[in-house]
Amino acid sequence: MTGHQVNTSPLPSQGGACPERVEGGRGAGDRRAFLAWLTRGSLATIAALALGQVARFISFAPAAEDQTAIPVGQPEQYAAGTLTYVEPARAYIGRDGAGLYALDAVCTHLGCLVAQQAGGGFACPCHGSRFAADGQAQNGPASQALRHLALNLNQDGQMVVDRSRPVTPATRLAEDS
Numbered sequence: 001m002t003g004h005q006v007n008t009s010p011l012p013s014q015g016g017a018c019p020e021r022v023e024g025g026r027g028a029g030d031r032r033a034f035l036a037w038l039t040r041g042s043l044a045t046i047a048a049l050a051l052g053q054v055a056r057f058i059s060f061a062p063a064a065e066d067q068t069a070i071p072v073g074q075p076e077q078y079a080a081g082t083l084t085y086v087e088p089a090r091a092y093i094g095r096d097g098a099g100l101y102a103l104d105a106v107c108t109h110l111g112c113l114v115a116q117q118a119g120g121g122f123a124c125p126c127h128g129s130r131f132a133a134d135g136q137a138q139n140g141p142a143s144q145a146l147r148h149l150a151l152n153l154n155q156d157g158q159m160v161v162d163r164s165r166p167v168t169p170a171t172r173l174a175e176d177s
């Protein structure tokens, strides 16, 4: 056997280094680690966003009630068939065939101010509640109607909305009082 050279170096043991396997294994490990990192990062981001929304929802604070009797002008200012938002009173002053009335603009869900809809009725910008033109709740989360508020004339002939005194939807200002 003098003409042949025999490789006498030991075979790699089973646990020995196999360049291809080690390289492939490291790549797969890196991918797994990257995917795990990506998953953890995505979950953390989603959780943070969800927590932010929950915190925003929980921490929502409606505007504090201020004075309860608020002047809203003369009856002549309000034409028949109109519905006018009066910011200081946070109420809509409407005049229909039966007379003048005040409808609370404060949403019965968590207290945001509802906005008039082009097609009639009101929508709350906070959580999407909808109310009919007469204040009845149509879509939640609010389940209670917008309040109708007492509307009175003071000694100067000025109308005053009394936010502390809800009235029935049929109540109208007694203009001859």
Ligand code: FES
Binding pocket: 107, 108, 109, 110, 111, 112, 124, 125, 126, 127, 128, 129, 140, 141, 142
């Ligand atoms: S405050 Fe939530 S729907 Fe109006």
